[in-house]
Amino acid sequence: MTGHDAGDLAHRLAENAEAVCRRYLSAGRRHGNYWLVGNVRNTPGRSLFVRLHDTANGRAGKWTDAQSGEHGDLLDVIRESLGLVDFRDVVDEARAFLSLPRPDPVPPSQDRPARERGSASSSEAARRLWAMSGPIAGTSVEMYLRRRDITRLHGTAALHFHPRCFYRPDEDSPTETWPAMITAVTDLDGTLTGVHRTWLAADGRGKAPVDHPRRALGDLLGNAVRFGTVSDVLAAGEGIETVLSLHEIMPALPLAACLSSAHLAAMMFPNTLRRLYVLRDDDPAGDHAVTILQTRTQEAGIECLVLSPRLADFNDDLRYLGRGAMRAILHPQLAPQDVARFLHPVTH
Secondary structure (H helix, E strand, C coil): CCHHHHHHHHHHHHHCHHHHHHHHCCCCEEECCEEEECCCCCCCCCCEEEECCCECCECCCCEEECCCCCEECHHHHHHHHHCCCCHHHHHHHHHHHHCCCCCCCCCHHHCCCHHHCCHHHHHHHHHHHHHHCECCCCCHHHHHHHCCCCCCCCCCCCEEEEEEEEECCCCCCCCEEEEEEEEEEECCCCCEEEEEEEEECCCCCCECCCCCCEEEEECCCCCEEEECCCCCEEEEECCHHHHHHHHHHCCCCCEEECCCHHHHHCCCCCCCCCEEEEECCCCHHHHHHHHHHHHHHHHHCCEEEEECCCCCCHHHHHHHHCHHHHHHHHHHHCCHHHHHHHCCCCCC
16 A cells, blocks of 8 residues: 555545544544544543644644644554554555445555655654754745744754755655755754754745645654753743744743644653743643643642733734733743843843
8 A cells, every 4th residue: 555545545534534533532522623532542531632624723634642742643543542553454444434445455565654664764864954954044034033023043043944945745746845944853962853844935925835834854752942051941832933932032031842732742851940831822732731731740840830822822922012012921920030030121
């Protein structure tokens, strides 16, 4: 079975996402546009979210587990919930569920989709891409960030620029090249484990006109895009632009962008950390990431405080309300000692 065939099967399952969930994740229940369950092995709970319909934020059939950091599609749900090992058995089960005929036999070397092969080399590919990229000064990355009112760019060595980064929508599409913002994903020791790519329009006035302008590569779980060196206080969120918006207001505050709610919930804590600020995203996955982090920090003896934006996210607060308003929004949410330590007027 080719990767294209597996993708088509996953798409067909996604068109029947709720029915798939009712069959294979029967311990869960529907909540709005999500199916909530404990985990992909059908344990009761609310940590795992399956998207039931396409939205602006994601596609039907995709799921993430905020507690474990696992993610995947409905083929993975079938495999894990039934404890299947051979991918052929997963395909047979999915075809039976969809009432599709069995395909002609294929050589064993082709029976696993491309997305399941070569994962061990993804971190090495990420390191090569990082080495091929360079500083952002004077590039479309700088233009892109400045158009989002992110202008304080010192202390952002985790950001690089690649002028012609490969992009391919899927395995059967031709390869394109676009400028890209490449961000370094590192572990607690500063070792690069992956990269995140944001493909940009040639003039930097927005993202590239492609279906998926953001993609990650490498080992992300527990790791993050980091700005500043952590001592006892850290602020962590999902998006790079969201985190950099706080850098505009509190440039001395160490920051971590974990790139998704699942990875935010699974972030690793530095040994010296005593207080964690969590930048909340206003959606169910974001809320549960906060809940998971509050439990984990309590167990680790770390104080956990939540920072909430006035608008959809902190970059919207920065762009539409301004720096003065953003400082006023943050002030009552910070620990008193951190107001004097980090929240001081920003000069340009």
